[in-house]
Amino acid sequence: MSEWCQNKRCPEKKNQNQIRGSKGAKYYQSNKASSYYYDIGCSQGCFWDWFKQNETAIKNAVPHIPKQVLPLENAWYVEYRYSYSSGVEDRYYLRNKLMGIDQHITKQQAQTPEQIAEDHSWSTIDDTQAKELAITLGLASWHNQNNIVMYRHHLRN
Numbered sequence: 001m002s003e004w005c006q007n008k009r010c011p012e013k014k015n016q017n018q019i020r021g022s023k024g025a026k027y028y029q030s031n032k033a034s035s036y037y038y039d040i041g042c043s044q045g046c047f048w049d050w051f052k053q054n055e056t057a058i059k060n061a062v063p064h065i066p067k068q069v070l071p072l073e074n075a076w077y078v079e080y081r082y083s084y085s086s087g088v089e090d091r092y093y094l095r096n097k098l099m100g101i102d103q104h105i106t107k108q109q110a111q112t113p114e115q116i117a118e119d120h121s122w123s124t125i126d127d128t129q130a131k132e133l134a135i136t137l138g139l140a141s142w143h144n145q146n147n148i149v150m151y152r153h154h155l156r157n
């Protein structure tokens with residue numbers, strides 16, 4: 001966005017690295033903005049000061065959205081549970097709390113070939129891939145059918 005920190009009070013931090021000018025005419029200047037703070041602030045403090053300084057304008061500029069929902073058929077994810085005593089094969093679970101499912105899966109199912117190659121045991125497939133895995137394992141379709149059966153049961157009564 002900008003080269004310089006967008007917090008207008010950045011020079012008031014009076015850090016040593018902000019001093020410029022020659023003797024008798026010295027001054028503090030803004031730091032450079034950092035990509036860590038979205039090229040807006042030089043630090044987390046300046047980023048939040050900028051947000052507070054511009055809060056009303058930002059809220060008015062961004063369209064408001066209504067309530068968002070995540071239905072149960074899209075609520076799948078893979079969870080990595082580290083425990084000192086468990087073996088590496090016991091650490092991966094395919095979960096859908098909205099369906100009450102907590103299914104143990106293998107490392108090969110929980111990770112992409114790239115993740116296995118990187119050897120980061122805690123990284124797992126994303127939620128879209130988790131849903132596909134649930135369908136492959138028959139978990140998603142079985143429960144969908146169950147819901148339909150339950151729904152029909154309610155209709156009859």
Ligand SMILES: [Zn+2]
Nearest residue numbers: 005010042046
């Ligand atoms: Zn700053």
